[in-house]
Amino acid sequence: MSIDLQTVKKIASLSRISVTDAEAQAMVPELNNILGWVEQLGEVDVTGIEPMTAVIPNTQRLREDAVTDGNVRDKVLANAPQAEHGFFAVPKVIE
């Protein structure tokens, strides 16, 4: 299946990346080439095969339900583009 300009714009929107019409247009053949190439996976017989989720067998650990970190507000905010009153600041969300 091939993707068109509208689909590219939709993917860009889902990805939260703004694109100009010219950029989206240029991506149509690029993404189609790559997606057309990966589609060969469809020919592999995967009957009875479970999707791999962990490459090396490893058990998920549990730890004590205890506070092990915290009180580092200033460190957390140190690289924020805009921090005010101990919070991350963003443009107005609710009108």
Added chain:
Amino acid sequence: MTNLTDLTVAEIRDGFRAGDFSAREVAEGFNANVAAAKALNAFIVETPEKALAAADAADKAKAAGETLGALAGVPIGMKDLFCTQGVQTTAASHMLEGFVPTYESTVSDKLWAAGAGMLGKLNLDQFAMGSSNETSYFGNVISPWKRGGGDNAALAPGGSSGGSSSAISARLCPAATGTDTGGSIRQPAAFTGISGIKPTYGRCSRWGIVAFASSLDQAGPMARTVRDNALLLEVMSGFDPKDSTSLDLAVPQWEAGLSSNLKGKTVGIPKEYRPDGLNAEIAALWDQGIAWLKDAGADVVEVSLPHTKYALPTYYIIAPAEASSNLARYDGVRYGQRDLPDGAGLQDMYAATRAAGFGPEVKRRIMIGTYVLSAGFYDAYYTQAQKVRALIARDFERAFEQCDLLLTPTAPSAAFTLGEKQADPLAMYLNDVFTVPASLAGLPAMSVPGGLDSQGLPLGLQIIGKALDEQTVLNAGLAIEERAGFVARPDKWW
């Protein structure tokens, strides 16, 4: 007197302990080489003061008769994907330009704790996405190597750990960290005539490494010798409760266990890695490598990895899918760049920030990943790829019933020129054809230099081992290293 910057990590460690030279002399030598090599663009940030401070601490500890760390007196380069406290960490992106971590990655922390000093942060492909180091926001890294016969074309140092490979082969540092998602340690090592090992997935903590594709990302060392790789990997490995996929296993003494005697070992030669049209010089080097391992006492059998041809398309679904998820964090709110057009709301800010902060290859991969994970396509692409990934891993398991390790070429060609593959993303992806399968299966794999091609450029051989059997990988690497006698180095032009 010996040129200190020509020494290996083991030679620096041992010579410093023996009192042949001071740690400060070593650090000053490498700092001078770094400062004089701007033309290679291998470093994004230089930290000569950090290298000197660690050296002075090592000299002082030695004078006081204190116990010395495993890497006391050794300066190294740090790929700029590892968070370093107080030193800008960018992943070679505009998005993270100016980001100064308030914490240290586990792997770099272990290296500093062992006494190593930092020469600087090494350039790479943006967010480690690339095979030529042409996607960095901070400019291309140039390989110190040139083709023979007066060809002055600038060559790719490989990627994504291209700053690491370029700097080591140019003697700007004796060793460096790398990370490998689909070949990002091994392919640059092969392109520049050095060695590098990606350990078993889970050996090195991923904590504090800027994430690309979490089920594939592994840190590892790059250096000029197998011994150096073994001793560095010992320091870098080990359980870390802060990484949920970290393996809770003791770290073997790989350096002490080094032996190039391969008696009793069987080497598998995967027939699918010899496609029609394989470069004749690569094929010849591979045959030479087989002969070297036989000479070291190993038996050789042909094995089959039938799903090899599906490894790259599998990788180019899984890695972008994980990247699209991991890179969702760059939203202009908590760290990194923010682009806030006049009157923009929150959603507009996200989109503008990400449009300005990510380079074209990063955007391409985020969008592919978003597409293959989107409603209606998830099963056809992502779930199918996860199933094929299971089959690729099963191929290796079956092959390892017949053999202890695999020998293959590292890359299908020697270093290409900058720009040569830029126009076609697919052509660039195909350069990882021999390295990606072991990444998908989480297996330890190493590249060691085997020789030079007819143009005078290095070619590498790849050794793939069983999960957790880094020792056999290193030992086979040592057997090749001893027989290849690779001493070529680039002529200084920078």
